[in-house]
Amino acid sequence: MTETLGETQQNDVFGYIDRYSDIFVDQLRKLCRQPSVSAQNLGLDEAAQLVQKLLSGTGFENELFHPTKGPAVIFAELKSKTGGKTLVLYNHYDVQPADPVELWTNPPFSAVLENGRVCARGASDNKGNIVSRLMAINAFLKARGDVPVNLKWVIEGEEEIGSPHFSEFIEKYKTRLSGDAAIWEFGGLDYDDRPLVTLGLKGMLYIEFKVQTALKDSHSARAAVVENPAWRLVRMLDTIQDEYGRILIEGWNDDVKPFTAEELESIRQIPLEEHSIRNELGIKNFLYGLTGFEFKKAFYGNPTANIAGIWSGYTGPGHKTVLPSVAQAKMDFRLVPNQDPVKLAGKLKQHLERHDFGDIELTLQAENPAARTPINASIAKIAAKAGKEVFHKESVTLVTSAASGPMHYFTNTLGLPTVAIGCNHPQSNTHAPNENQRIDVFIQASKWVARVMDDFGKNG
Ligand SMILES: [Zn+2]
Structure with a gap:
């Protein structure tokens, strides 16, 4: 991990992202204007087609997998001319219902720009992450004529309702999904704009x-x-x-499986704000008087x-x-x-x-089942280092989130070390009224992912 991206090349890729980000903000808005609510079976085929178009426009070979029931899963591939490492990306094109609609300042699928944000259901979860990654990949192709790693991209349409048919896709594509590591759908910044690298889910x-x-x-x-x-x-x-x-x-x-010593040390470093959670909930104390390290250990590990x-x-x-x-x-x-x-x-x-x-x-x-990537996996270290370089703040590595999701298909079934990084931020209002995507984070997170792809291609 000593060799890093040369200044000029980095500027080419990062420079492209800075120069052409408006195009990708427009693409994000267009994607957000297409409702795709899995709980209501609304607009899913149309959204899948839009995503497919963006992928083939970039140079991905892509196809649809139709499970026995429910919307299609998109599987896309883009090979690096130099071969080498393979990263698998996972995202979803479906969104949560917009209800209660009356609490939105703007119509939920209008995708208006306000205060440097794209405001729409799905702007952050998960369409922002899809287009932010697409921007990074376009930047490599335009600035260098090649991507630094082989890319396999899975984009499903039922994540928000618990991925009920995703196992059918994994079963069928298991061998084609071989790779060296994976990047999960969400991730981003904490309350102090520190990059968060999440390594697991309960x-x-x-x-x-x-x-x-x-x-x-x-x-x-x-x-x-x-x-x-x-x-x-x-x-x-x-x-x-x-x-x-x-x-x-x-x-x-x-x-x-108990935490390793290294995981415990990382949990000790997590800047979890006990008082802000207490204030938010209006409670005096946590259960059993938990506080400090014991509080964090229980929250993430119990x-x-x-x-x-x-x-x-x-x-x-x-x-x-x-x-x-x-x-x-x-x-x-x-x-x-x-x-x-x-x-x-x-x-x-x-x-x-x-x-x-x-x-x-x-x-x-x-x-x-739960999913967890070892803290010493090279993708985990590369993601933390790249986050610091792009955001100029020390990354926070979360051994696991306290929430759940289908990450186990990647870590357990496919055996891919998986990190969750992306363009979410704490005021994204995901799953709530007035969901939004900060454009500055959308752009910086694109550089973050670009940096991870580049470093992983060289040192992963
Ligand atoms: Zn969600």
């Missing part, structure tokens, strides 16, 4: 429980003699986690058992003396490497039986 097991104790609701005068399913449900839930947050399901943590929803009986205004017949709850369990969600669903079922709750219905609604 996994997820999403379960719905249903307890039924009678054929129908009845008068609550019968409460002395007829079982209430809501009591049964809360007693069952109480066996899952204790008051200290320890998950009590037998064998739940058996496969948990499996969780969260009750996401719970309902039964009468919940409307006033009072109704009812004895319900059904009680339900939804739980999301966040997982860490190497927990296997399917195996854990089995352990949860055994746990219910062992505690005499075998009658409680359990439905698995979603599952995916």
